[in-house]
Each structure stands twice: as C-alpha cells, then as structure tokens.
Amino acid sequence: MAGFQGKTVAATVLRAAQRGSRDAHAAIYRCYADAVYTVALRLVVDPGKAEDVLQETFIEVIRSIAAFRGDAALGTWIRHIAVSKSLMLLRSAWEHRASELPEPELVPATSGPESVPDRQLTSALAALDAASRAVVWLFDVEGYTHAEIAALTGKSVSFSKSRLARAHAALRRALASGDGTGQTSSAAAIQVT
Amino acid sequence: MSNDTDIARALHDIPAAKAPPGEWTEIADRAAELGLFDAHPTANTRRFWLPLAAAASVLLAVLITVKLTPTPAPAQPLVSAEARAIDVLMRQSQLLEAWLRASPPGPRVVTVGTASRETALRDRIAAIDWELSEPTVEHDDAVRARLWSERSQRMRELVSLRYRTLERQDI
Numbered sequence: 290m291a292g293f294q295g296k297t298v299a300a301t302v303l304r305a306a307q308r309g310s311r312d313a314h315a316a317i318y319r320c321y322a323d324a325v326y327t328v329a330l331r332l333v334v335d336p337g338k339a340e341d342v343l344q345e346t347f348i349e350v351i352r353s354i355a356a357f358r359g360d361a362a363l364g365t366w367i368r369h370i371a372v373s374k375s376l377m378l379l380r381s382a383w384e385h386r387a388s389e390l391p392e393p394e395l396v397p398a399t400s401g402p403e404s405v406p407d408r409q410l411t412s413a414l415a416a417l418d419a420a421s422r423a424v425v426w427l428f429d430v431e432g433y434t435h436a437e438i439a440a441l442t443g444k445s446v447s448f449s450k451s452r453l454a455r456a457h458a459a460l461r462r463a464l465a466s467g468d469g470t471g472q473t474s475s476a477a478a479i480q481v482t
Numbered sequence: 483m484s485n486d487t488d489i490a491r492a493l494h495d496i497p498a499a500k501a502p503p504g505e506w507t508e509i510a511d512r513a514a515e516l517g518l519f520d521a522h523p524t525a526n527t528r529r530f531w532l533p534l535a536a537a538a539s540v541l542l543a544v545l546i547t548v549k550l551t552p553t554p555a556p557a558q559p560l561v562s563a564e565a566r567a568i569d570v571l572m573r574q575s576q577l578l579e580a581w582l583r584a585s586p587p588g589p590r591v592v593t594v595g596t597a598s599r600e601t602a603l604r605d606r607i608a609a610i611d612w613e614l615s616e617p618t619v620e621h622d623d624a625v626r627a628r629l630w631s632e633r634s635q636r637m638r639e640l641v642s643l644r645y646r647t648l649e650r651q652d653i
Contacts, residue, residue, distance in 0.1 A: 292498045311510060311519045318509065322501035330499050337598035340502055344509050344599070351513045378602060381609035407496050414493070429490035457486050 292324030293364035303363060307355045314351050321364060322347075325371045331426045332375040334415045342378060346371040372427065376441055379419045413463035417456055424449050425456035508595065515646065564623035571630035578637040585644055596647060603640045607633060 298320050305313035322343065329342035349370050357366060414422055423442065427433040428449070433441070435449040442449070513519060610633045619625050 309519045311514070314513070314519070315506060315510065318506050322505070323498050326501035327499040335598075336502075337595065338602065339499075340505065340595050341599050341602050343501060343505055344512070344595070347506075347509045348513055348516075348518075351509075351518045352516075377606075381606050406492075410492055411496060426493065429493050457489050460489055461485060 292327050293321065293368045296320050296324065296364050298363060303354075303357075306351075307357070309355075314347075314354075317350065317354075317363075317367075318347055321367050324364070325367065328368065328371050328426070328431065329375050331411075331414065331430070332372070332423050333378055334422075338378055342371060342374045345374045349374070368431065372431070372433075372441065376423060379423060380442075409464060410460070413460050416463060417459055420444075421452045421456040421459065424452040425460070428453055505595075512642075512646070515642065562623055564627045568623065568627050568630050571627070571634045574634045575630065575637050578634070578641050581641055582637075582644060585648070596643065600640065600643055603636050603643065607636050607640070610636070 298317055302313045302316050306317055325346050326339055326343045329339040329346070330336065333339055333342060346367065350367055353370075357363070414426070417425070420442070424438055427438050427441070428435070435446045435453075438444075438449040439446045510519075610629050613619060614626065614629050614633075619629070
C-alpha cells in the first residue's frame with residue numbers, strides 16, 4: 290500500500306493516543322501525514338482539496354482511534370479513512386456537476402523531486418476523469434482489489450475493471466504524445482501499442 | 483511484461499508528496515475545540531471580544547434550543563421513529579442556517595485551507611440537498627434520516643468553521 294508501507298508507531302504511542310494524548314496524536318500525524326496527503330492529492334488532484342482530506346482524515350483518526358481494535362495495521366486503517374474521505378469529495382463533485390460543467394483543468398501540485406517523466410505521468414493521471422483516476426490509483430498503487438474498489442465507490446466490479454482498462458489506455462496515449470525527452474525511466478520505457 | 487504492469491510500476495514509483503507545513507496545528511486546534519483530546523486545559527486561553535461574544539451567545543441559544551426540542555405530543559398522528567428523528571434533524575439544520583445568516587460576516591481574506599474547507603462543506607450540503615430532492619428518496623425514511631443526519635453534521639462543521647474564523651479575526 291504504497292506510502293503507508295513500512296510506517297508504524299509504537300504500541301505505547303497508540304495506547305496514549307487512544308487515551309486522548311495530543312502528543313501521541315502528533316506522533317501519529319508525523320508518521321502518516323505524507324502518505325495521507327499523497328493518496329488524497331493523487332485522487333482529488335487539487336492541493337486545496339487534498340489539504341481538506343488531510344485534515345478531515347486526521348480529525349476522524351483522533352475521533353475514532355479509541356475504537357480501533359488492531360484487526361488491521363494502523364496504517365491500513367488510516368489509509369482507508371483517507372481514501373473514503375477522498376472518494377466522498379469526488380463523489381459529490383462528479384455526481385453533482387457531471388451534467389453541468391466539464392471537469393476543471395487542474396494543475397497538480399509538484400510532489401518534490403519529480404523527474405520529467407514522473408511529472409508527465411502525474412499530469413496524465415490528473416487529466417483522467419475522476420472515476421478512472423481513483424480506480425487506477427487504488428488498484429495499481431494502493432493494492433485494492435476490484436471488489437474492494439467496487440465496495441468503496443458504490444459501483445460494480447465490472448465498472449472497476451472497465452475504468453482500469455480505460456485509465457491504462459488513456460495514460461499510454463498521454464505518455465506517448467508527451468514523451469520526447471529520451472530519458473531512461475520506467476515511465477519512458479512504456480511501449481505504445 | 484505487459485504494458486499495464488509497466489504503467490502500474492511507473493505510478494508506484496512516483497515520489498510521495500509532502501504534506502503542507504502547519505497543517506497539524508490547525509488539526510490539533512480543531513480537535514481540541516471539538517473536545518477530542520483528553521480534558522487537560524490548554525495553555526493558550528483566548529479572550530473574546532464583543533462581536534464574537536454576541537455571536538457566541540446566539541450560538542449557545544441555538545444549541546440549547548436544538549437540545550430542548552420537544553418530542554411530538556401524544557395527540558399527534560403516530561409516526562415512525564425515523565420520521566421523528568428527521569423532524570429534529572431538519573430543525574437543527576434550519577437553526578444552524580439561521581445562525582450563519584445572523585452571524586457577523588467573516589473576514590474578506592482567509593487562508594486557502596479555510597476557503598477550500600468552506601467550499602467543500604457547502605458543496606457537500608448542496609449534494610445532500612440534491613439527493614433529498616430525488617423522488618426515490620422522498621418516501622424512504624431510512625435514507626432521508628441518514629441524509630438529514632449528515633446535513634446537520636456538515637452544518638455544525640460550517641458553523642464551527644465560521645466561529646473559528648471570527649475568533650481569529652478578533653484576536
């Protein structure tokens with residue numbers, strides 16, 4: 290699960306957070322904030338909305354952590370909250386405005402030390418329709434199954450599969466039209482069929 | 483190796499983004515205001531000025547009214563528990579909207595995060611209103627109860643956001 294892998298907090302920190310310790314929650318935030326912001330940014334694209342998801346996610350973590358039983362890893366639980374908040378934001382946007390306005394052209398925030406091919410890929414990802422972008426990120430990067438994606442989005446497994454195929458095709462087309470650097474990278478190595 | 487695998491690997495290799503600085507302070511302050519941390523008084527107490535004090539007293543009156551909303555009298559026709567809950571939630575939502583209309587206007591300049599959060603809340607409330615207007619929802623008390631519950635929650639968050647914005651303006 291991408292940025293959440295390898296991240297953990299001590300059991301003592303978790304217990305302190307469950308008792309309401311502000312410092313313990315700060316430690317949890319420091320551990321998972323970048324991963325939460327990354328998944329939010331990839332799904333909702335707009336940095337302002339990603340910040341909202343970041344805040345809403347950790348408010349929910351603080352609110353609900355007392356009930357966290359450890360059935361899954363803490364990072365898995367936090368990631369699920371972040372994904373749910375992101376999809377809720379996307380759902381209100383793509384259902385409410387789909388028939389009124391085209392999706393706005395959003396310039397994705399830079400993630401830091403991205404190579405040119407990575408920037409092309411993030412731009413191509415941001416240019417996908419919201420549903421396809423969500424499916425491809427959740428499936429390819431976060432490791433969700435089609436059944437899990439279907440449950441999260443309220444859609445069917447076949448919807449998830451078709452959106453994934455559509456997303457892959459669109460990403461290949463976008464990268465083929467924009468790739469001219471000649472640089473060697475995993476993105477540049479993608480062959481166009 | 484398939485092209486889809488190459489795309490998946492390339493997406494996986496995109497560097498992670500860094501969370502914007504300063505977010506934890508906002509989150510922690512908001513959580514503290516919501517009473518989500520343990521009950522240790524914070525070192526930073528704040529003084530309330532007259533416009534904010536007036537808004538606070540009105541908000542208190544609204545919340546007390548919401549809490550004291552009476553249950554339906556026995557003479558009224560029998561209605562489901564969900565229908566009664568919907569009536570209470572509708573009243574809460576209306577009272578919170580009335581407070582927003584009556585509260586002092588917020589500052590013209592706010593942070594991007596605050597503006598985005600307010601927009602997101604208003605968008606979500608609009609989406610809920612749209613769902614409530616759907617004919618299939620009109621006669622489904624369970625769905626209406628869920629939607630009105632969320633609407634009331636989002637309205638409380640909007641009120642809280644406005645209140646905190648006014649509070650910062652007066653400090």
